[in-house]
Amino acid sequence: MNIKKYSIIFALIFVVLIFASCSQTTSKNNDVIKIGVNYELSGDVATYGQSSVEGIELAVEQINKAGGINGKQIVLIKYDNKSEPSEATTLASKLMTKDKVVAVLGPATSGAFKATIPVAIQNKIPVISGSATADDVTVDKNGVKEYAFRICFNDSYQGTAMAKFALNHLSKKKAVIIMDSSSDYSKGLAENFAKTFQEGGGTIVAREAYVKNDTDFNAILTSIKNKDFDVIFIPGYYNEAGLIIKQARGQGINVPILGADGFDSPVLLELAGANALNNVYFSNHYSSLDKSPVVVQFIKDFKAKYNKEPDAFNALGYDLAKFVANAISRAEKIDGESVKKALESTTDFKGVTGTFSIDKNHNPVKDIIVIELKNGVQHSAIKVSR
Amino acid sequence: MGKILDSRFGKKIIFLLLTFVIVQILISTNIINDYLQATLATICINIILAVSLNLITGFTGQFSLGHAGFMAIGAYVAAIMTIKIPTFTSFILGTFLGAIAAAIVGFLVGLPTLRLRGDYLAIATLGMAEIIRVIFLNLEVTNGAAGLSGIPRFVNWPWLFVFTTGIVLLINNFLKSSHGRACIAIREDEIAAEAMGINTTKYKVLAFVIGAFSAGIAGALYASYFYFIKPNLFGFLKSIDILVIVVLGGLGSISGSILAAILLALVSTYFQSFPEIRMVLYGLILIIIMIFRPQGLLGSKEISLSTFNKLGKFFVFERGRK
Numbered sequence: 001m002n003i004k005k006y007s008i009i010f011a012l013i014f015v016v017l018i019f020a021s022c023s024q025t026t027s028k029n030n031d032v033i034k035i036g037v038n039y040e041l042s043g044d045v046a047t048y049g050q051s052s053v054e055g056i057e058l059a060v061e062q063i064n065k066a067g068g069i070n071g072k073q074i075v076l077i078k079y080d081n082k083s084e085p086s087e088a089t090t091l092a093s094k095l096m097t098k099d100k101v102v103a104v105l106g107p108a109t110s111g112a113f114k115a116t117i118p119v120a121i122q123n124k125i126p127v128i129s130g131s132a133t134a135d136d137v138t139v140d141k142n143g144v145k146e147y148a149f150r151i152c153f154n155d156s157y158q159g160t161a162m163a164k165f166a167l168n169h170l171s172k173k174k175a176v177i178i179m180d181s182s183s184d185y186s187k188g189l190a191e192n193f194a195k196t197f198q199e200g201g202g203t204i205v206a207r208e209a210y211v212k213n214d215t216d217f218n219a220i221l222t223s224i225k226n227k228d229f230d231v232i233f234i235p236g237y238y239n240e241a242g243l244i245i246k247q248a249r250g251q252g253i254n255v256p257i258l259g260a261d262g263f264d265s266p267v268l269l270e271l272a273g274a275n276a277l278n279n280v281y282f283s284n285h286y287s288s289l290d291k292s293p294v295v296v297q298f299i300k301d302f303k304a305k306y307n308k309e310p311d312a313f314n315a316l317g318y319d320l321a322k323f324v325a326n327a328i329s330r331a332e333k334i335d336g337e338s339v340k341k342a343l344e345s346t347t348d349f350k351g352v353t354g355t356f357s358i359d360k361n362h363n364p365v366k367d368i369i370v371i372e373l374k375n376g377v378q379h380s381a382i383k384v385s386r
Numbered sequence: 387m388g389k390i391l392d393s394r395f396g397k398k399i400i401f402l403l404l405t406f407v408i409v410q411i412l413i414s415t416n417i418i419n420d421y422l423q424a425t426l427a428t429i430c431i432n433i434i435l436a437v438s439l440n441l442i443t444g445f446t447g448q449f450s451l452g453h454a455g456f457m458a459i460g461a462y463v464a465a466i467m468t469i470k471i472p473t474f475t476s477f478i479l480g481t482f483l484g485a486i487a488a489a490i491v492g493f494l495v496g497l498p499t500l501r502l503r504g505d506y507l508a509i510a511t512l513g514m515a516e517i518i519r520v521i522f523l524n525l526e527v528t529n530g531a532a533g534l535s536g537i538p539r540f541v542n543w544p545w546l547f548v549f550t551t552g553i554v555l556l557i558n559n560f561l562k563s564s565h566g567r568a569c570i571a572i573r574e575d576e577i578a579a580e581a582m583g584i585n586t587t588k589y590k591v592l593a594f595v596i597g598a599f600s601a602g603i604a605g606a607l608y609a610s611y612f613y614f615i616k617p618n619l620f621g622f623l624k625s626i627d628i629l630v631i632v633v634l635g636g637l638g639s640i641s642g643s644i645l646a647a648i649l650l651a652l653v654s655t656y657f658q659s660f661p662e663i664r665m666v667l668y669g670l671i672l673i674i675i676m677i678f679r680p681q682g683l684l685g686s687k688e689i690s691l692s693t694f695n696k697l698g699k700f701f702v703f704e705r706g707r708k
Contacts, residue, residue: 041661041662042664042665044618078661079658079661080658080661080662080664080665082664082665084619085533085612085614085615085616085619086428086608086612086614086619089424089612089613089614090421090424090425090428091658093419093420093421093424094421094424094658096420097419097420097421098419098421110532111532111533111535111614111616111618114533114535114536114613114614115535115612115613115614117535117536117613118536118539118613119420119613122420123420134532136532136535140535140536142536181524182523182531183531184529184530184531184532185531187530
């Protein structure tokens with residue numbers, strides 16, 4: 001008998017260990033609407049996650065103050081996925097199966113967001129990201145992913161828009177592309193820029209590549225210096241782009257430099273210096289120069305709560321929460337399936353990052369904003385529509 | 387029958403089966419829900435990784451920082467196989483192919499580098515893991531930096547259990563064999579071991595290859611359970627994470643590695659309710675444990691069924707059939 005007894009003791013210890021981790025009880029309260037927040041609050045891309053969550057919390061605070069959704073208050077259940085996709089998957093299933101949320105916001109980056117989509121499909125609860133821009137996030141070769149949505153434009157659209165901007169607004173025909181070969185974001189943008197630019201009658205004079213964390217770009221710049229071009233496109237992040245711009249201007253290359261939302265950081269100014277940041281344009285989700293009443297009110301509210309200027313991630317987080325709340329208010333019932341249907345049928349949602357509708361691929365149809373930098377500060381914002 | 391069950395072997399079997407059946411029952415009654423199953427998967431995968439790294443670092447004394455690289459190979463081979471042909475057979479085949487590929491790379495890398503010692507080996511293995519990561523970053527079939535998404539999930543609790551116990555038993559039995567003792571002799575004193583006639587390079591490579599094979603299996607389980615992999619997941623920090631589990635549990639203790647893998651997963655799960663300070667608390671616990679138990683939770687001791695036998699006697703006050 002002994003053996004069995006000890007084995008049972010053993011097994012019990014094991015079970016207790018597992019039970020211990022699920023001891024928290026969830027309250028069954030029907031008067032609130034639970035929304036999950038699954039963001040990168042620590043790790044590599046914590047700034048994206050933290051900024052998004054600030055925006056989300058501001059929006060939810062406002063909605064609750066104004067009476068909630070059809071009289072029900074929103075409760076956010078917030079977890080940190082450590083910038084790890086596997087953690088994001090785990091937390092998505094925790095939010096859906098244990099906390100019983102009706103929708104999950106985030107994660108911010110495409111990879112982590114994609115990792116949560118199978119869980120969403122399995123539990124029939126929609127996941128919505130404010131900033132997952134990779135092309136295959138909501139749709140792939142097998143068709144649209146039923147429970148995945150986003151409210152930001154995708155990478156290929158940014159590339160296309162910047163090519164159109166170079167051709168139509170700046171009237172440039174000869175471009176050089178300097179891209180980050182270690183980033184898919186950069187490759188995607190470069191490809192789409194080149195395609196649209198060539199279709200529009202432009203030529204790509206040269207394509208140069210660097211890898212993340214490079215600091216000296218003089219070799220690349222010297223090799224292109226004597227070529228005949230009138231615009232440079234740098235689809236990369238602010239860390240390298242800042243240095244490229246500084247070194248290019250230092251070498252006397254004064255043609256316009258174009259970039260995408262990866263430029264949007266105060267670090268760009270620190271690295272490049274104000275003198276170099278002239279004649280620089282980048283596409284973005286939102287600009288604080290926008291004078292529409294929604295944006296002005298948002299900037300005012302944001303400053304009142306956090307005492308700083310909102311950035312694009314703050315704006316996207318804010319829009320994300322309002323957008324989901326809007327869908328829930330139109331849903332027939334408060335469950336994943338109904339909310340998903342309401343999200344799909346969103347038309348003309350007026351957000352801080354523009355007015356948009358959701359298309360059949362679960363992407364928003366919205367304008368892109370191109371920001372011009374003069375002496376390092378945002379000088380003007382130009383809307384480029386599809 | 388009774389005799390078999392009375393033997394140590396029998397006790398082990400009963401214990402393993404009971405663990406398996408109880409967890410399986412809890413899963414089917416949904417007490418262990420999807421979320422806790424994911425924690426369970428993390429625990430099992432970390433156990434495989436930690437035990438296999440312990441074989442290399444704790445028992446053979448070779449300081450390797452390349453475990454994430456082997457994991458990546460297993461993960462990518464299994465992921466590509468199951469995406470191309472989403473059937474269960476292809477998952478099993480992919481898992482073993484991945485593990486074998488990892489073992490082959492381990493052999494090719496181990497043969498020259500294991501002649502190095504200490505810091506040099508650490509740097510060489512670190513370099514190897516980086517090379518593997520950068521290769522996956524630039525290949526067409528691995529979809530570069532964006533990674534592979536939509537990997538079908540074939541891993542469930544029975545398979546996690548089979549692979550985890552399989553690997554632990556394999557490594558445990560290896561260590562109890564004459565080969566294993568040779569490895570431990572190399573750790574204690576390489577020159578003395580060589581003087582005793584042990585072919586040190588052979589045994590170091592053997593331990594390295596078994597470790598790589600196991601890490602490949604862990605990678606395949608990871609890919610299949612968590613739907614998504616990208617090269618950045620298998621960077622330097624992943625190797626360090628595994629090393630943390632091994633050192634925390636005790637270098638040279640299989641049960642220590644298992645205990646530490648379970649402990650860290652539970653700690654991480656507990657603190658999810660405090661998202662802002664979660665990683666701070668996690669780090670704090672590591673520091674506190676390392677201050678008070680610098681040799682790791684178990685040092686080089688093992689917990690076995692006989693330890694529990696003694697404990698059982700202490701608690702139950704029963705002499706049994708002695």
